[in-house]
Amino acid sequence: MTTLQERPDTDTEPLDTRRRLVVIGNGMAGARTVEEILERGEALQFRITMFGDEPYGNYNRIMLSHVLSGEETDADIFLNTLPWYEENQITLHAGVRVTRVDRFAKIVYGSDGSATDYDTLIFATGSYSFMPAIEGLRTDDGELLPGVFAFRTIDDTRRMVEYAQHDEHRRAVVIGGGLLGLEAARGLQTHGLVVDVVHAGAHLMNAQMGPQGGDILRQSVEKLGIEVHLKARTTAIIGEDRVRGVWLLDHPQLECDMVVVAAGIRPNVDVALTSGFTVERAIVVDDYMRTVDDPDVYAVGECVQHRGEVYGLVAPLWEQAVVLADQITGVDTSSAYLGSRTATKLKVAGVEVASMGVLGPEREGDEHIVFSEPTKGIYKSIVIRDDKLVGATVLGDTSKVAFLMQAFDRGLPLPDERVEMMFNLGSPTAEVGAAELADDAQVCNCNGVTKGHLVACVESGVKSVAGVMDKTRAGKGCGSCKTMVCQIVEWAAGGAVVEDPSANWYVPGVPMDKPALMVAIREQGLRSVSSVFAALAPEGAEDAKSKMGLASLLKMMWADQYIDEKDAKFINDRVHANIQKDGTFSVVPQMKGGVTTPDQLRRIADVAEKWNIPLVKLTGGQRIDLLGVRKEDLPKVWADLDMPSGYAYGKSFRTVKTCVGKDFCRFGVGDSTQLGIDIESRFQGIESPAKLKLAVSGCPRNCAESLVKDIGIVAIEGGRWEVYIGGAAGAHIRKGDLLATVDDPETAKTLTGRFMQYYRENAKWLERTYAFVPRVGLDFLKEVIVQDSLGIAADLDARIQEAVDAYSDPWKEGAAPATPGQFRSSLPLEVLPQVPVR
Ligand SMILES: Cc1cc2nc3c(=O)[nH]c(=O)nc-3n(C[C@H](O)[C@H](O)[C@H](O)COP(=O)(O)OP(=O)(O)OC[C@H]3O[C@@H](n4cnc5c(N)ncnc54)[C@H](O)[C@@H]3O)c2cc1C
Ligand code: SF4
Numbered sequence: 001m002t003t004l005q006e007r008p009d010t011d012t013e014p015l016d017t018r019r020r021l022v023v024i025g026n027g028m029a030g031a032r033t034v035e036e037i038l039e040r041g042e043a044l045q046f047r048i049t050m051f052g053d054e055p056y057g058n059y060n061r062i063m064l065s066h067v068l069s070g071e072e073t074d075a076d077i078f079l080n081t082l083p084w085y086e087e088n089q090i091t092l093h094a095g096v097r098v099t100r101v102d103r104f105a106k107i108v109y110g111s112d113g114s115a116t117d118y119d120t121l122i123f124a125t126g127s128y129s130f131m132p133a134i135e136g137l138r139t140d141d142g143e144l145l146p147g148v149f150a151f152r153t154i155d156d157t158r159r160m161v162e163y164a165q166h167d168e169h170r171r172a173v174v175i176g177g178g179l180l181g182l183e184a185a186r187g188l189q190t191h192g193l194v195v196d197v198v199h200a201g202a203h204l205m206n207a208q209m210g211p212q213g214g215d216i217l218r219q220s221v222e223k224l225g226i227e228v229h230l231k232a233r234t235t236a237i238i239g240e241d242r243v244r245g246v247w248l249l250d251h252p253q254l255e256c257d258m259v260v261v262a263a264g265i266r267p268n269v270d271v272a273l274t275s276g277f278t279v280e281r282a283i284v285v286d287d288y289m290r291t292v293d294d295p296d297v298y299a300v301g302e303c304v305q306h307r308g309e310v311y312g313l314v315a316p317l318w319e320q321a322v323v324l325a326d327q328i329t330g331v332d333t334s335s336a337y338l339g340s341r342t343a344t345k346l347k348v349a350g351v352e353v354a355s356m357g358v359l360g361p362e363r364e365g366d367e368h369i370v371f372s373e374p375t376k377g378i379y380k381s382i383v384i385r386d387d388k389l390v391g392a393t394v395l396g397d398t399s400k401v402a403f404l405m406q407a408f409d410r411g412l413p414l415p416d417e418r419v420e421m422m423f424n425l426g427s428p429t430a431e432v433g434a435a436e437l438a439d440d441a442q443v444c445n446c447n448g449v450t451k452g453h454l455v456a457c458v459e460s461g462v463k464s465v466a467g468v469m470d471k472t473r474a475g476k477g478c479g480s481c482k483t484m485v486c487q488i489v490e491w492a493a494g495g496a497v498v499e500d501p502s503a504n505w506y507v508p509g510v511p512m513d514k515p516a517l518m519v520a521i522r523e524q525g526l527r528s529v530s531s532v533f534a535a536l537a538p539e540g541a542e543d544a545k546s547k548m549g550l551a552s553l554l555k556m557m558w559a560d561q562y563i564d565e566k567d568a569k570f571i572n573d574r575v576h577a578n579i580q581k582d583g584t585f586s587v588v589p590q591m592k593g594g595v596t597t598p599d600q601l602r603r604i605a606d607v608a609e610k611w612n613i614p615l616v617k618l619t620g621g622q623r624i625d626l627l628g629v630r631k632e633d634l635p636k637v638w639a640d641l642d643m644p645s646g647y648a649y650g651k652s653f654r655t656v657k658t659c660v661g662k663d664f665c666r667f668g669v670g671d672s673t674q675l676g677i678d679i680e681s682r683f684q685g686i687e688s689p690a691k692l693k694l695a696v697s698g699c700p701r702n703c704a705e706s707l708v709k710d711i712g713i714v715a716i717e718g719g720r721w722e723v724y725i726g727g728a729a730g731a732h733i734r735k736g737d738l739l740a741t742v743d744d745p746e747t748a749k750t751l752t753g754r755f756m757q758y759y760r761e762n763a764k765w766l767e768r769t770y771a772f773v774p775r776v777g778l779d780f781l782k783e784v785i786v787q788d789s790l791g792i793a794a795d796l797d798a799r800i801q802e803a804v805d806a807y808s809d810p811w812k813e814g815a816a817p818a819t820p821g822q823f824r825s826s827l828p829l830e831v832l833p834q835v836p837v838r
Pocket of ligand 2: 659672704
């Protein structure tokens with residue numbers, strides 16, 4: 001039965017004279033428009049009712065790729081949760097589809113039988129995934145064949161994740177090599193699936209780039225292990241009860257367990273069409289976002305056609321929402337939408353991509369400048385017409401994109417040296433870059449935030465980067481603009497940037513810095529991660545992102561008294577092996593100081609042969625790595641090896657690299673091998689905030705590279721040893737600082753343990769020593785650790801001793817798994833995605 005919901009019962013309710021605004025569609029454009037209306041302080045004018053056929057509040061659809069890849073949880077991507085609607089007195093019909101609009105009676109009919117009056121109506125119905133006519137795509141009752149997915153909604157994403165994690169599902173085919181297809185492919189890969197992308201076009205992302213750029217993108221994508229099939233048309237899906245593979249025209253058929261269709265989108269115009277509105281490619285609107293049929297009905301977002309254009313990215317719809325809010329509230333009736341120049345900056349499958357304007361030269365006289373470095377995945381193409389930038393495609397290195405976007409948007413004069421548009425030659429400082437940016441230059445495309453918004457936010461009193469990001473949402477989409485956001489906030493605050501309070505929290509889910517957290521844990525005797533949440537997190541809420549950090553901290557504090565909860569750990573820590581990008585694991589048996597014996601070598605060789613280990617490789621830390629082990633084989637491999645774990649996996653003390661030392665080397669002045677073995681024996685397996693890599697060299701020639709280790713020890717003349725801390729030679733390179741020069745190896749060992757414990761107790765979660773040492777200060781560390789200025793040296797020594805005493809070899813767990821599923825695979829195991837065998 002139909003009920004009229006919005007007509008007031010005049011006997012009991014005072015007459016509400018506000019205009020009734022109804023919004024159909026609670027997606028990114030609909031909700032943003034309502035926010036813009038509220039921001040104009042005009043909520044009092046309206047009684048707002050929203051319909052959304054998804055049963056949720058409003059979420060950031062862009063972030064679904066992150067949810068698919070597991071980087072974000074679905075709870076993290078909500079922009080407006082249900083209480084937000086209540087707080088703003090908005091009636092939300094979540095999970096209700098509008099089926100028809102009677103524009104003469106001004107009533108909207110819902111799938112729940114409701115009828116709602118309106119004075120002003122907005123269509124914000126977005127798009128749906130286009131499903132091409134492929135044989136076998138649907139079952140007889142019209143449903144998608146089990147294993148076939150669209151990629152549009154949170155529900156699609158949840159279903160995909162569940163299906164991808166099924167033990168028996170190993171291969172996926174993604175139909176479509178555009179933005180969405182590549183994001184889906186990358187996301188599925190993180191669940192251990194082997195993924196093929198089937199693309200009908202001659203190159204990837206053909207809507208955003210030309211063939212050369214597309215080819216380099218293909219190479220970058222293939223380097224990630226995703227196979228790309230170009231000019232490939234899917235003719236049929238194979239499988240009766242569920243997907244088994246796909247047929248391709250003129251290509252070999254592909255076996256697979258799931259298919260994701262990302263073949264484009266179509267504006268969702270059904271209701272507008274059946275309700276008598278003008279629809280061409282989408283709902284036709286004028287420059288005020290008004291439908292051409294009815295001055296009281298507007299449309300916004302992907303369901304809109306404006307001056308012949310339909311847009312499929314968020315930046316244009318942010319611009320539309322502003323105009324629509326200006327118009328509807330009457331705040332600025334001169335406001336008009338004149339179309340968007342789509343310049344996009346995205347991170348596609350981890351590759352930075354920016355694209356604007358024309359894809360290549362179109363007219364005689366167009367200048368076309370191209371730089372291409374395929375091995376690094378870098379490609380830059382710029383098209384200039386009459387001295388103005390009319391198009392650019394940038395892949396891999398987007399350092400100049402802010403400038404290019406400005407030049408494209410406002411036709412800025414271009415430098416005579418065109419190469420300056422591609423590279424930072426004699427680059428200006430970040431401050432100058434931020435200062436020079438025009439106020440309306442869009443910094444965050446995903447959320448439509450300009451430099452002006454950021455500056456205004458800082459001027460309104462928000463002086464922390466995180467605060468500005470929260471308030472404006474800048475940097476909360478694909479994340480590629482974060483550096484620029486920081487630079488602008490710093491520049492706008494003129495050196496008065498304040499640190500966000502949460503910046504000092506040890507983990508995001510518990511509002512305490514590390515010392516306070518440790519005191520509370522000790523006082524309350526909290527020995528498990530769940531008990532910390534229950535006692536110290538706001539409302540006892542568990543936070544997935546905080547679990548690993550807390551587990552490490554508790555293990556450090558309680559040693560063998562710690563209550564281990566497996567779900568608090570990263571996969572490497574759960575199975576004591578290193579997960580590789582193909583979903584298999586690598587194991588490193590212990591070889592203290594890099595020293596081994598013929599018996600160990602023989603055993604390793606036998607194990608490698610018996611278990612068909614595809615790659616046996618020496619690591620950078622002088623150990624032997626057995627790569628390509630299947631998860632369920634791990635306990636058997638360890639049992640056959642019968643050697644302890646080599647600690648190459650977790651956030652813990654790892655290994656000590658050594659050189660030959662004085663026994664054999666002509667230059668050696670100290671027994672580096674023995675000291676390395678002693679240190680490794682003593683500190684094996686000890687948890688720390690981040691990994692700890694050590695080395696000992698027998699003389700200052702430093703063959704073990706001790707100066708670039710977290711702790712490096714070097715023998716010098718006179719039987720003395722130098723102890724260095726805070727070195728690194730990874731993504732970050734830093735020469736270690738000299739902590740002390742000592743007279744004997746015993747003292748070197750003591751200082752190593754003492755520094756380790758101080759670092760364990762005081763470093764932030766995931767803070768490597770190369771950041772910790774300069775933050776705390778070398779002089780201070782010398783005073784505390786060497787001179788014992790705080791009188792805590794003995795305590796530090798005692799606490800590291802406790803941790804040493806609590807050591808047990810995690811590979812012993814192989815015999816009695818901690819949980820039934822600990823070594824059960826959820827990864828593709830039959831058709832092994834091969835680690836290359838060389
Ligand atoms: C996985 C993914 C990644 C993306 N990445 C990017 C990116 O990096 N950058 C970018 O700019 N864009 C990206 N996009 C595109 C971007 O999400 C869209 O441009 C944007 O969401 C469009 O907003 P909209 O409000 O018009 O439509 P939507 O957000 O789809 O909202 C429309 C809503 O209306 C509802 N609805 C439809 N019909 C009815 C009805 N009859 N009754 C009630 N409710 C109805 C729908 O269920 C939906 O919730 C991505 C999209 C996806 C799916
Ligand atoms: S560091 Fe010195 S002792 Fe060690 S191997 Fe090199 S030269 Fe020899």
